[in-house]
Amino acid sequence: MTNDHAAEIDKHVRIYITVFVALMVLTIVTVAVSRLHLPVHVAVSVALLVATIKGSLVACYFMHLISEKRLILAVLALTAVFFVALLALPAVTHSNGFWIH
Amino acid sequence: MDIPYTVAVRRDTGLTNGKIGIWLFLASEVMLFGALFASYILIRTGAPSWPRGDTILNVPLATFNTMVLISSSVTMVMAWASLMRHRLGTFRLYMGATILLGFVFLVVKYFEYSHKFHDGLLPHTNNFLAIYFTLTGLHMLHVAGGMAVNAYLLGPGSKLWKTNPEWFTNRVENSGLFWHFVDLVWIFLFPTLYLL
Numbered sequence: 130m131t132n133d134h135a136a137e138i139d140k141h142v143r144i145y146i147t148v149f150v151a152l153m154v155l156t157i158v159t160v161a162v163s164r165l166h167l168p169v170h171v172a173v174s175v176a177l178l179v180a181t182i183k184g185s186l187v188a189c190y191f192m193h194l195i196s197e198k199r200l201i202l203a204v205l206a207l208t209a210v211f212f213v214a215l216l217a218l219p220a221v222t223h224s225n226g227f228w229i230h
Numbered sequence: 231m232d233i234p235y236t237v238a239v240r241r242d243t244g245l246t247n248g249k250i251g252i253w254l255f256l257a258s259e260v261m262l263f264g265a266l267f268a269s270y271i272l273i274r275t276g277a278p279s280w281p282r283g284d285t286i287l288n289v290p291l292a293t294f295n296t297m298v299l300i301s302s303s304v305t306m307v308m309a310w311a312s313l314m315r316h317r318l319g320t321f322r323l324y325m326g327a328t329i330l331l332g333f334v335f336l337v338v339k340y341f342e343y344s345h346k347f348h349d350g351l352l353p354h355t356n357n358f359l360a361i362y363f364t365l366t367g368l369h370m371l372h373v374a375g376g377m378a379v380n381a382y383l384l385g386p387g388s389k390l391w392k393t394n395p396e397w398f399t400n401r402v403e404n405s406g407l408f409w410h411f412v413d414l415v416w417i418f419l420f421p422t423l424y425l426l
Contacts, residue, residue, distance in 0.1 A: 135315065142308065146304075149304045159420070159421055163284065163289075172425075172426055173426055176425055176426055180420075188414060191304075191307050191413075192407055198245055200245060200250065208257040208261070211261060212261065215261065215264045215268050216264065218272070219268055219271040222272065
């Protein structure tokens with residue numbers, strides 16, 4: 130094992146610890162905000178925003194997406210398109226009665 | 231015949247087959263949980279009233295479990311980093327901790343479930359509980375599945391380290407990708423079910 134390689138891993142480990150602390154703090158933030166009993170649409174927006182930040186930290190650093198090959202990013206981009214379409218389905222049924230009156 | 235591209239990367243993908251395989255699997259998992267999240271949105275927005283999760287569920291226990299699962303993601307990635315540093319002993323410690331934390335998560339869920347059952351709160355009681363048990367039940371199966379693979383890699387699977395350490399390290403990385411995904415799903419399940 131070269132010194133460069135060891136230094137690189139040490140750098141990664143420091144990042145993992147930082148992300149761990151951030152995730153713990155954000156978990157406490159999520160619970161604390163829920164105790165404020167904000168209006169539903171504000172509460173949902175804040176909770177999903179914090180969850181998205183936490184999820185992005187896990188995906189980017191623990192799952193190494195920040196330095197991953199383009200093919201995997203392309204697969205995930207395609208998945209994201211279908212995922213958004215899937216989550217949008219309930220909204221369509223509630224909009225202008227295109228499917229449900 | 232040896233399994234191809236377990237260590238060497240394919241020229242066309244730039245990846246090992248295991249890496250692209252686990253990511254395609256995770257893409258299908260995104261759609262599986264996505265379908266259930268979409269169902270949740272449809273059921274909730276279509277309901278005349280909907281309870282706040284914290285009036286039915288135990289938020290302190292779930293907060294504890296969130297921290298347990300986040301910690302297990304860190305120990306998992308540290309297990310992989312230990313192999314990158316060629317330290318099998320440290321890998322065993324971190325991998326053992328990951329499995330143990332997964333077990334703690336399941337034990338806490340067992341107490342949560344049994345408390346609900348004791349109070350007569352069952353999946354058929356109402357739509358909130360139906361979607362709660364479906365989502366958390368499926369998630370628990372994923373935790374159990376990840377623990378089984380990690381236990382294999384800690385036990386008999388670790389023999390591969392002696393003959394082909396790079397391949398073993400890649401296996402641990404791929405198992406880790408699944409484990410982090412399970413953590414990621416919980417990060418969204420927790421506020422959705424317990425806090426909103």
